[in-house]
Amino acid sequence: MKILELIRPAYLEVRRIGNNIRRSIEYSLSAKKKDIKIAISTVLGYSEQTIPKLINDLKKYGFSGNSIYVFEGGHNKIEHSFAGYHYYKIDHNSFDLNGLITINELNLNADYWLLLHDTVTIGKKFKKMVYTCQFKNFLGLKLLKKDVSMNIGFYSMPLIRQNSEYLHSFKNTDYTEKGLLNAKERGAIEEDYIFKNSQNIGYVHYDLQYRVKCENDVMYKGRLRRMEYYPQLDMTKYKANFVTDKEWIIKL
Structure with missing residues (x-):
């Protein structure tokens, strides 16, 4: 037993190095040549609190502006502008599925779209993990294998079609309080619908299929949330409305 305890640190280090080498090889063989774009779903009245930092971090960690798309729900018509990234004001508010x-x-074409929420932050390894x-x-990669993924993951154009x-x-397109609540509730009930009801779906880094529940009741952008870390993408999610299935708060 003592021998096993002594060699365990060395074994774990060798395993870590091996995993890094394997991922480097996979990078050259898998996603390197794919056109991957980031789709961020957000809403009018909240995007200004979250989008600037997320955009800055994406660029800081190596993503070009042409690969970043923000879809802001809550407008009456579609308008597109480019100010260092693609910014779409859109004529509906469908929350997670805005993008x-x-x-x-x-x-809007890409080999794969990585759908994100505006309530995520990313780390230095995010691009490498992507x-x-x-x-x-x-056709798609779901964030988590054994749990719901908040619709976060990779979607190919054939999967979207x-x-x-x-x-x-x-x-x-119903912006009344009732309309927004109905859309939000349907989104919760049908979370991951596309992944669950489609064939040929994989998982984001199947060897890292877990999440770390870091802390409850974290104040983020003026609201208490649950902070969870996902090593699959070196990404932290600040989750709201996690107390009960029926407890929704809409602020627009």
């Missing part, structure tokens, strides 16, 4: 719905409607994913022939009817049905 996918608009990508589908406007035929480009060492094993895409193989998967296959789910056009569903995305169209989810599009919410």
Whole structure:
């Protein structure tokens, strides 16, 4: 037993180095040549609190402005501008699915779209983790294998096209309080719908299939949230509305 305890640190270090080498090889063979774009779903009245830092970090860690797309729900018509990244004001508020719905409607192409929320922050390894994913022939990659992923993950254009009817049905243009609450509740009930109801779906870094529940009741942008860390993408998510399935707070 003492011998095992003595060699365990060395074993773990060798394993860590081996994993890093493997990921470097996977990078050259898998995602390096793929056109991967970032789709960030946000809403009018909240984006100014979250988007600037996320954009700055994406650029700081090596993403070009042409690969970053922000989809801001809550407007009456679609408007596009470019100020260092693609910024779309969109004619609906469909929360998590703002990005996918608009990508589908406007035929915005990429090999894979990585759908993110505006309530995430990223670390220095984020780009490396994105480009060492094993895409193989998967149509999409879900963040978590054994739990819901908040719709976060990679979506290929064929996967988005296959789910056009569903995305169209989810599009919410009712900006009344009731309309927004209904859309939010439906989103919670149907979380990860596309991943769950499609074939040929993989997982983001299947060897890192866990999350770290860091802390509850963390104040983030004026609200108490649960902070969770996802090593699969070196990403932290600040989650709201996690107490009960029926407890929604809409601030626009």
